[in-house]
Amino acid sequence: MKPSESEKIAGRYAYDGLDRIIHEKARLSIIASLAGHSEGLLFNELKELCSLTDGNLSRHLAILQEADLVQMWKGTRNKRPQTLARLTEHGRRRFLEYVSRLERVVADASRLTGQSGAGAALRPRTT
Amino acid sequence: MKPSESEKIAGRYAYDGLDRIIHEKARLSIIASLAGHSEGLLFNELKELCSLTDGNLSRHLAILQEADLVQMWKGTRNKRPQTLARLTEHGRRRFLEYVSRLERVVADASRLTGQSGAGAALRPRTT
DNA sequence: CTCTCTTACTTTACACCATAAAGTTAAAAT
């Protein structure tokens, strides 16, 4: 593949759009889980799906709620408190946008071809 | 889209394979840049491509070097010190592995949201 | 020659944050 001009522009690989709140692994897990369950997921279901500890999940949910990506519903089931989490519409959009940025990272990675830049003279040849 | 059995298994969305060293945004930028330039990139080229500050880049390169994902070559150009960074073979493999995990995240997202690609990403939908 | 300026990084310090451990509340069981 021919090296294109865009390869060299400043910030080409800055991946600005990779939302920090979503990019964090634990939260990415949570959001991906919720994305597939529009009716929401219970605290414990989420805990299992994402392999998170109670405290961990609680903290991340609070952060996601704060950012208006997730909304929480508190109720009771069999007289026990139950928390239901679901994506907000805003959260769903932000997630889809995040994923579209991820697709770019994947696409970049697919173009793994050698090409030469400036300063070739001093470049060592060995690996 | 019919919910399959695998949707419910514990850890389904834990995304264990998302290597923390690579997953960090700044380092992902660096590695993606280097992946496309097998001959390596100079410190300043990298700085531009990734929109990082000097100190930031320096620190992340040290971390990547420590993890044997990147190797550094120090030389001079026009009597000025120049640092060249390039992916190690190990780094290249780890990056490809990481990207294959990312592909799964993207695939999950497409399947779970019933939408594909960046273009469709922001199509409105009912709550 | 020496003093300042610029380049090319490195080191340090701080603020943030992910995580695990401890704490809380309330129902159920003994």
Place this chain on the structure above:
DNA sequence: ATTTTAACTTTATGGTGTAAAGTAAGAGAG
């Protein structure tokens, strides 16, 4: 009545991403 279990929440700590300050050394001015 008190212990246990469930379902979280809060606190504490260790790690880390980042900007600011620091270092070294060549180049140019006087």
